[in-house]
Amino acid sequence: MLDRVNQTLRRVPVWTIYLLGLIPAGLVTWEAIHAIDPVRAIEWGLGLWAVRLLIATLFVTPLRWAGLNLLRFRRQLGLVAFAYVVLHFASWLTIDMGLRWGQILPDLIKRWYIVVGMSAFLMLIPLAVTSNSRSIRRLGAQRWNRLHRLTYPIVILAVLHFMMVGKVYTTEVLIYAAVLAGLLAARAWRNGPRSLIWA
Numbered sequence: 001m002l003d004r005v006n007q008t009l010r011r012v013p014v015w016t017i018y019l020l021g022l023i024p025a026g027l028v029t030w031e032a033i034h035a036i037d038p039v040r041a042i043e044w045g046l047g048l049w050a051v052r053l054l055i056a057t058l059f060v061t062p063l064r065w066a067g068l069n070l071l072r073f074r075r076q077l078g079l080v081a082f083a084y085v086v087l088h089f090a091s092w093l094t095i096d097m098g099l100r101w102g103q104i105l106p107d108l109i110k111r112w113y114i115v116v117g118m119s120a121f122l123m124l125i126p127l128a129v130t131s132n133s134r135s136i137r138r139l140g141a142q143r144w145n146r147l148h149r150l151t152y153p154i155v156i157l158a159v160l161h162f163m164m165v166g167k168v169y170t171t172e173v174l175i176y177a178a179v180l181a182g183l184l185a186a187r188a189w190r191n192g193p194r195s196l197i198w199a
């Protein structure tokens, strides 16, 4: 059964992920149009899709252990996740903060959840920049793999940022944290706890 699915997936062009990646943007726009507070709807919606897509990239490896091969699509999935982080950050800078730099700069260091979100964002940049075959050749597979292990701390920081935003932990936040904990535990169980550490 899974062999058939894998065979079919091999025929699917990888750019399909970019097309599918437009759907959340459409949903966020739709929600914002109908929201009482459109600014919050855009900022939260983009952040939520960013965290969902980042977690989705972590599912690729365990799904492969289970026999489903989505490896061909991982690069595109990661880049779409990065695009949502960039849009989320841009929405904060523009529609939320109104590009008031006098307020933005202190906020970047004063609010802990911003510091955590910003750290995840900054760590994502080298991964996005090197997510092409030329960079793999230039860095060599081992160094490239090591660099891309940053994905784990990045997703941990992203979920932590999400947990820090609210004053109370909603069921939704706890579900994301539990899914992430499950993914990390699965990796540690399969490849040893050291596989989670970037070294």
Ligand code: HEM
Residues within 6 Å of the ligand: 043, 044, 045, 046, 047, 048, 049, 050, 051, 054, 085, 088, 089, 092, 114, 117, 118, 119, 120, 121, 124, 158, 159, 161, 162, 165
């Ligand atoms: C990997 C990077 C990031 C991810 C995955 C992410 C994700 C999220 C999520 C899921 C939320 C909550 C949405 C909700 O409650 O429905 C959120 C809220 C927010 N994020 Fe991020 N974020 C990231 C980086 C950043 C950065 C770099 C900034 C700004 C420098 C930022 C600023 C905010 C703000 C201002 C809020 C709303 C806080 C409020 O409700 O008052 N985030 N983010």
